[in-house]
Amino acid sequence: MPNTNIEPTKEQFSAYMGAFNYFNEKLFQNRLPQILLNLSRRAKAYGFFAPERWKNNGVITHEISLNPSLMERESRDLFSTLVHEMCHLEHHENGEMQSKKGYHNKEWGTMMKAVGLHPSTTGLPGGRETGFHMTHYIVDGGPFDLAFKAMPSEHLLPWACHIEPEKVTVAKKRSKYHCAACDFNVFSSKEGLSLLCGECKNPIVEAPQKDA
Numbered sequence: 001m002p003n004t005n006i007e008p009t010k011e012q013f014s015a016y017m018g019a020f021n022y023f024n025e026k027l028f029q030n031r032l033p034q035i036l037l038n039l040s041r042r043a044k045a046y047g048f049f050a051p052e053r054w055k056n057n058g059v060i061t062h063e064i065s066l067n068p069s070l071m072e073r074e075s076r077d078l079f080s081t082l083v084h085e086m087c088h089l090e091h092h093e094n095g096e097m098q099s100k101k102g103y104h105n106k107e108w109g110t111m112m113k114a115v116g117l118h119p120s121t122t123g124l125p126g127g128r129e130t131g132f133h134m135t136h137y138i139v140d141g142g143p144f145d146l147a148f149k150a151m152p153s154e155h156l157l158p159w160a161c162h163i164e165p166e167k168v169t170v171a172k173k174r175s176k177y178h179c180a181a182c183d184f185n186v187f188s189s190k191e192g193l194s195l196l197c198g199e200c201k202n203p204i205v206e207a208p209q210k211d212a
Helices: 008-028 075-094 106-114 143-150
Strands: 036-039 047-056 059-066 117-120 135-138 175-178 185-188 203-206
Touching: 008 036, 008 075, 008 143, 047 075, 059 075, 075 106, 075 117, 075 135, 075 143, 106 117
Parallel strands: 036 059
Antiparallel strands: 047 059, 117 135, 175 185, 175 203
């Protein structure tokens, strides 16, 4: 028998919207407009920002989506992805140096650093700060870190995507290795490889999942 006393959609999206509004106030001084928050399984992305994706009676708004298949991460990491996409929204709305679709430029990077997220192609210190494929690392003690620690618990997303063990298909994993110096990529089914780039002789490291 289904449990008729729970409201998953209301519970999940009330918390989701509450988190967006909380970080909008704490990190962006309420500069960001209201948008459509969504959940979407875009392959190999923790989340993404899609400008001017929705319309209603001539009014157009943007979308921020989080990947529900990757929501079992630590809440601090999950919400850092939300704020990463909010920086894309900030850049789209208020940036003076727009760039081609998918490219993360220096102005966007400055907005990220202002909220305590440091852009990096590797997700670690020392990675390139601009490019088409970009993630970040959280600055300990920075604005996002402090805001997250003070965030009311009711803004934590109560539902995580769940797949029954018997429905899981085990596939051979292909790891992506990335050269941060020249943006060269290598794919291999072997994990933990130690590689050098044939172009620039810099180390090629295993790449983390990306934010869009």
